[in-house]
Amino acid sequence: QAQLVESGGGLVQAGGSLRLSCVASERTFSTYTMGWFRQAPGKEREFVAATFRTYGRTYYGDSVKGRFTMSRDNAKTTIYLQMDNLKPEDTALYYCAADQGLILSSIQRPDQYDYWGQGTQVTVSS
Numbered sequence: 798q799a800q801l802v803e804s805g806g807g808l809v810q811a812g813g814s815l816r817l818s819c820v821a822s823e824r825t826f827s828t829y830t831m832g833w834f835r836q837a838p839g840k841e842r843e844f845v846a847a848t849f850r851t852y853g854r855t856y857y858g859d860s861v862k863g864r865f866t867m868s869r870d871n872a873k874t875t876i877y878l879q880m881d882n883l884k885p886e887d888t889a890l891y892y893c894a895a896d897q898g899l900i901l902s903s904i905q906r907p908d909q910y911d912y913w914g915q916g917t918q919v920t921v922s923s
Contacts, residue, residue, distance in 0.1 A: 799821050799822060803914040803917040806919045807919070818877055820874060823895070826874040829895045830910075832848075836890050845865065846861065850897070855867050858905070892914055895913075
């Protein structure tokens, strides 16, 4: 079973940047689809970005396109989320997630991921 540990969250002013990291314990990391989700208080978990296991292409949620960049380093079993031009509405608990059997059409569905980290808090002040 994959274990995921996020880091890099914090408090930043609007317009600033943060870089999140997620380290996976799984040696077959490259065979996993890896995703980032976020959840604000009182809201549903929202898709942020994901890299599909087979093609390596990265997909983004509409609210973060052009501002966030996801990358993965298979050798380090780590994914990153570079967040630029942050807005107060980006404030949330950010989670990384992993799944080995995900199909492409389900990449934005949090209920389709088997493994989750504990989350890291991102707070953007106005």
